[in-house]
Amino acid sequence: MPSFPTSGTDLHVRTQELASVASRYAERADADRMLSPAVTDGIVDAGFARHFVPARLGGTEGTAAGLLGAVSTLAQGCTSAAWSASVIAGAGRMGAYLPEEGQDELWAKGANTVVVGALMPRGSATAVSGGWRVTGEWAYTSAVGFSDWALVCALVPQDGARVPWFFALPRRDYDVADTWTSLGMRGTASNTLIADNVFVPAHLGFTRQDMIEGRSVGSRARCHTAPLRLLSGLLFGAPALGAARAALRVWADDARTGAEEEELSLRTALARATIAVDGAALLLERAAGVADAPAAGPLELTRNPADCAYAVERLVDVVEGLLRASGSSGQLAGHPLQRIWRDVHSLASHVALRFDPAAGAYGSQLLQPGPGSGTP
Incomplete structure (x- = not known):
């Protein structure tokens, strides 16, 4: 069943509390190169994952102004936590460009499902009966370590060209390589997502151009258009x-x-x-x-x-x-x-x-x- 929506006001209030928690764990996140479970759980509980999820699936369909306020508040405690929260919210927005059947599957367990985005077309997809076969490695995928799903960008042969598409992969279909050793933003754990010849049903894909232009499916909320x-x-x-x-x-x-x-x-x-x-x-x-x-x-x-x-x-x-x-x-x-x-x-x-x-x-x-x- 879809989760009950969290309002923008709830997000702001919960983020103020979360910022204090994130601040206490910020030095540890920098040293460990990942966020503490207390912080990742708090990001989800505060409502970041659901912020741009369609309302029909229990999401908030929130505003950019609301997200700006919440993310900047969280960053006062820990920049890595705020970055992770923001990209999770953004990836949730991307899910609204899937066909409705795909949206239903993506958020079948509720709007707090953690989706991450691998935005650069570093994979390839081949059309097969009923869908696609997707292979690739996507470096710098922030928050991938506590994700439930990932939207990865891969190139699809189409009319003599290679067109970028996004494909939704459940956590069981990808591995994560520990590659993030950056100077800063170390707590984001922006490691490498790896998918090897994964079958993706047709309803779990959409063109990148749909997202660029705001051609959402089933929602006319401004955050999707x-x-x-x-x-x-x-x-x-x-x-x-x-x-x-x-x-x-x-x-x-x-x-x-x-x-x-x-x-x-x-x-x-x-x-x-x-x-x-x-x-x-x-x-x-x-x-x-x-x-x-x-x-x-x-x-x-x-x-x-x-x-x-x-x-x-x-x-x-x-x-x-x-x-x-x-x-x-x-x-x-x-x-x-x-x-x-x-x-x-x-x-x-x-x-x-x-x-x-x-x-x-x-x-x-x-x-x-x-x-x-x-x-x-």
Whole structure:
């Protein structure tokens, strides 16, 4: 039976409690290269897995703004936990592009089913009677260790071309190789998912283009009809906002013990960093509002990715400056600031957060004449 929906308000309240738990386990997650069960269970219980699941299957059909607030709150406790929560929510959204029979199977045990996404087309699929045979290895699959299902991207021969499709695999059909030894975001356990000649029924596949354009099946909720470009930067950028806020808190706590003659420079540095974080938050909040709006024009479609990438650049700059200003103490093993510094640098390297490609598309739109161009 479908689980009872969790509201966006419930998600926010539960995430505030979860952030405290995640904070206590953050150093251990960094050392172990995985999240504690107390944290992974909390992510599911808070409602992240169900946040974008269709309502007919017990999901919340939540908003981008609600997810931004919850993920950034969780990141104040642990960036890796927040990233995992965000990508699980995003993968749940992807399930809405399956045929309804596939959706019913994916969420047969309830909307809290943990789905992860392997987004790059690093596999191959061959059509067979009744479905497909899928083989591939997908590195950097965040949260795969506590997943119930995975949506993997594979190339399908079609009309002389190779077209990216997503295929839903239950946990029994894939293995996980321990390959994640990153500088930062270590707790995400973004290991390699491996599938070897797995049979996938036809109702458990959909084209990547359906997801990119927001061609959902059976749901007209905006979280399912919104084009991917309105959401992807938010999903990956939201953890950076909370991480920067955590860095501000840690740095301010340390600064309170500074020498009196340094107080003016400390106050100035803290004010500048806080204003920069607030500015980045405004950009991300605007992007979330656009994603939640009933429709978006060409300007918004190109501005959202640029806004998110630019915001994350500024957040990385803030954390960079705070670490430098902390002296040697902030760089000591076990100090939260150096862990946050590693985390934000790692997450900012994600392809969805690269500013130049996003800015190029946005700039091209700004140069277009007429209404909706962003220029007179």
